Amino acid sequence: MFHLILTACIAGSSEDCAPILLPEAETGTRTECEAQAERIADAWLKDRSGLIGAGTECQPTEELTALPLQQVAPGIHVYLGDPVQMEDSADGKIANLGAVIGEASVAVIDTGVSRAQGQELYAAIRRLTDLPVSHVILTHMHPDHALGTSVFKEAGAEILGHAAMPMALDVRAQSYLDSIARLYSPEEVIGTEITLPDRTVADRDSIDLGGRGLSLQAASTAHTDNDLTAFDEATGTLFAGDLVFRELAPVIDGSLIGWLEWLEVSPKPTPRVIVPGHGAVTDSWAVAIGPQTEFLTALRDATREAIAAGAPMSEAVPQITKSLQDKNDAWNSFSETAARDATAAYKELEWE
Numbered sequence: 001m002f003h004l005i006l007t008a009c010i011a012g013s014s015e016d017c018a019p020i021l022l023p024e025a026e027t028g029t030r031t032e033c034e035a036q037a038e039r040i041a042d043a044w045l046k047d048r049s050g051l052i053g054a055g056t057e058c059q060p061t062e063e064l065t066a067l068p069l070q071q072v073a074p075g076i077h078v079y080l081g082d083p084v085q086m087e088d089s090a091d092g093k094i095a096n097l098g099a100v101i102g103e104a105s106v107a108v109i110d111t112g113v114s115r116a117q118g119q120e121l122y123a124a125i126r127r128l129t130d131l132p133v134s135h136v137i138l139t140h141m142h143p144d145h146a147l148g149t150s151v152f153k154e155a156g157a158e159i160l161g162h163a164a165m166p167m168a169l170d171v172r173a174q175s176y177l178d179s180i181a182r183l184y185s186p187e188e189v190i191g192t193e194i195t196l197p198d199r200t201v202a203d204r205d206s207i208d209l210g211g212r213g214l215s216l217q218a219a220s221t222a223h224t225d226n227d228l229t230a231f232d233e234a235t236g237t238l239f240a241g242d243l244v245f246r247e248l249a250p251v252i253d254g255s256l257i258g259w260l261e262w263l264e265v266s267p268k269p270t271p272r273v274i275v276p277g278h279g280a281v282t283d284s285w286a287v288a289i290g291p292q293t294e295f296l297t298a299l300r301d302a303t304r305e306a307i308a309a310g311a312p313m314s315e316a317v318p319q320i321t322k323s324l325q326d327k328n329d330a331w332n333s334f335s336e337t338a339a340r341d342a343t344a345a346y347k348e349l350e351w352e
């Protein structure tokens with residue numbers, strides 16, 4: 001299979017360029033790819049006035065830059081992100097991403113931090129199968145999970161997210177794009193855009209990949225107000241998104257109490273493989289949620305204590321952070337996250 005790569009440069013800067021994979025031009029031969037290269041590249045550039053083209057090339061699948069994927073269950077392939085915060089990462093590829101291969105098509109779970117990472121996931125899937133990517137499931141709006149979607153949309157996939165996700169992502173769109181542009185090189189971020197879900201899930205839904213189904217479940221406000229999980233019945237694999245953090249300190253951007261409530265209810269059926277949003281895959285639900293539950297419980301208790309003692313937020317946050325210090329070694333990017341979480345917890349719990 002051959003793929004069209006357009007070199008796109010920031011208008012006015014011939015040095016800041018990046019390869020853009022245009023999946024519409026996917027063909028069996030180089031000649032067919034080359035025959036449609038100009039038309040497809042021009043059509044893509046026409047809608048993006050900030051970018052100019054600097055040539056096209058047709059590449060075979062094996063030459064594409066691809067993310068390393070690991071098979072964690074039959075037909076379930078996972079990219080394991082580097083479990084640190086975006087500020088501590090050179091390229092922002094910190095989230096776990098997944099691909100589930102059915103008999104008729106493929107579903108992608110989360111698309112990464114940029115167009116570049118989405119393309120690398122797409123290329124990794126193409127090394128495994130020629131089947132179409134029919135669905136993208138976005139576990140929530142955060143930029144490390146949801147900014148690589150455009151390449152899959154152009155490939156014809158339907159994009160699914162929690163019912164609250166379109167608004168949550170839309171209001172943060174510019175700040176997310178600004179933040180990746182500030183943190184990472186132009187090569188990493190060129191072509192990255194916000195792609196909102198085509199179809200949303202308010203409670204439960206399911207998708208069919210041919211001989212294999214994924215059930216989707218929307219959570220109440222927890223890590224964010226738009227957390228969505230995907231469960232593969234064939235293998236018992238749960239894609240938990242950031243409802244489950246391992247190794248990377250958990251970030252509260254929704255509700256601490258809501259998250260602890262979510263953690264209290266074990267999923268049914270019990271998952272046999274749990275893919276967290278960050279950190280290692282495990283086959284044990286207790287292992288998956290144990291340290292995170294302990295962290296969030298300690299945070300809740302320390303925050304309640306500070307509020308009961310009448311501490312204003314400016315004093316309470318350092319107190320709470322200090323009381324969590326014994327957890328510092330267990331979590332990456334602990335210090336920044338603990339202070340942020342303490343602020344979020346204080347704001348939530350002061351009205352209890």
Ligand SMILES: [Zn+2]
Nearest residue numbers: 140142223242
């Ligand atoms: Zn998140």
